[in-house]
Amino acid sequence: MIAEAEVRAHLDALAKPRGAMGRLEDVAVRLALSQGWIDPETRPRQLVLFAGDHGCVDDGVSAWPSAVTGVMVGAILGGRATSNALAAAQDCALRLVDVGVAGPRTTDAPAFFRDARVGDGTASLARGPAMSVDAFEAAWAVGADEARRAVGDGAAVLIAGEMGIGNTTPAACLTALITGIEADAAVGRGAGADDAVMAAKRAVVAGAVARARGEGDARAAIAGICGYEIAAMAGFYAEGARAGVTLLIDGYVATAAALVAERLAPGTARAMIAAHRSAEPGHAAALAALGLAPMLEWDMRLGEGSGALVALPLLDSAAALLRDVARLDAIGVGRAD
Ligand SMILES: Cc1cc2ncn([C@H]3O[C@H](COP(=O)(O)O)[C@@H](O)[C@H]3O)c2cc1C
Ligand SMILES: O=C(O)c1cccnc1
Numbered sequence: 001m002i003a004e005a006e007v008r009a010h011l012d013a014l015a016k017p018r019g020a021m022g023r024l025e026d027v028a029v030r031l032a033l034s035q036g037w038i039d040p041e042t043r044p045r046q047l048v049l050f051a052g053d054h055g056c057v058d059d060g061v062s063a064w065p066s067a068v069t070g071v072m073v074g075a076i077l078g079g080r081a082t083s084n085a086l087a088a089a090q091d092c093a094l095r096l097v098d099v100g101v102a103g104p105r106t107t108d109a110p111a112f113f114r115d116a117r118v119g120d121g122t123a124s125l126a127r128g129p130a131m132s133v134d135a136f137e138a139a140w141a142v143g144a145d146e147a148r149r150a151v152g153d154g155a156a157v158l159i160a161g162e163m164g165i166g167n168t169t170p171a172a173c174l175t176a177l178i179t180g181i182e183a184d185a186a187v188g189r190g191a192g193a194d195d196a197v198m199a200a201k202r203a204v205v206a207g208a209v210a211r212a213r214g215e216g217d218a219r220a221a222i223a224g225i226c227g228y229e230i231a232a233m234a235g236f237y238a239e240g241a242r243a244g245v246t247l248l249i250d251g252y253v254a255t256a257a258a259l260v261a262e263r264l265a266p267g268t269a270r271a272m273i274a275a276h277r278s279a280e281p282g283h284a285a286a287l288a289a290l291g292l293a294p295m296l297e298w299d300m301r302l303g304e305g306s307g308a309l310v311a312l313p314l315l316d317s318a319a320a321l322l323r324d325v326a327r328l329d330a331i332g333v334g335r336a337d
Pocket of ligand 2: 190301
């Protein structure tokens with residue numbers, strides 16, 4: 001393992017003025033520390049997309065019906081979604097896991113698809129616990145399993161993405177519960193909620209967060225307001241961090257899963273690099289609670305791992321800086337700074 005001071009000293013010795021690559025140097029430091037080496041890798045990289053449905057959609061929290069989750073699963077399997085296009089552009093392997101979609105199961109799926117359903121959509125968190133602690137742990141284990149498989153295949157950087165209509169509602173609940181911000185401050189427009197949907201979403205989140213705050217056991221509180229895909233992402237992060245790879249964190253939903261991972265597996269956040277701050281208003285507080293500074297603030301608000309894929313070339317640049325730049329003394333120049 002290396003210390004931050006060693007990485008900074010290495011960066012300061014390179015053929016450039018000290019600190020001249022600005023915040024890319026901070027990213028390089030986090031990247032090196034996440035893997036424990038001065039010359040971290042960013043290839044191969046793997047995006048695992050976890051899909052699940054949410055009972056609270058029946059309570060009016062999304063502009064879209066739950067059926068769109070299954071349609072998008074089909075689009076991803078057909079290689080036609082934003083995540084497919086960006087993953088291909090960034091040379092990132094993509095895998096899709098159905099951890100809790102409602103409706104018919106996908107058959108004839110390509111080899112990168114895994115049916116690991118823990119349930120057919122969650123129960124509505126507006127009316128009671130979204131899932132049992134047992135179901136939460138089963139979904140967590142699906143994600144942990146995926147991280148183990150990806151690391152076994154050599155991945156140096158892991159990205160978790162999600163597809164699940166309604167999932168910015170559990171993300172808001174988890175953010176409010178774990179960071180302590182007001183429920184209202186955690187609620188945003190998700191995939192395009194209008195004012196009427198926003199009013200319903202605010203009421204649902206306020207009620208669910210109040211219930212979760214009254215629950216004594218942390219795991220039960222989290223399970224009650226979680227989603228299957230979010231629980232799987234949390235398990236994915238916890239296992240990836242344990243295995244010593246870098247976790248590139250996407251948007252608001254991915255960060256809610258990161259909060260869950262850090263709460264239940266403390267230390268996981270050390271492996272995380274925040275790709276971006278999404279347009280969702282609660283995202284900044286979620287990142288701050290994890291001690292993460294986002295690389296991009298581009299108002300992206302899609303999910304599917306898309307923002308992490310957009311930011312991936314920045315990690316490649318940070319790795320190249322650490323690995324491929326000569327030292328100033330090696331080119332015969334003394335330091336003036
Ligand atoms: C066509 C389409 C593709 C998406 N890809 C990701 N999301 C994103 O939007 C959803 C969350 O927003 P909300 O909580 O407002 O429903 C999730 O499926 C998330 O992955 C999508 C949403 C739609 C509609
Ligand atoms: O930031 C996100 O993760 C996000 C925002 C809107 C919709 N889905 C995901």
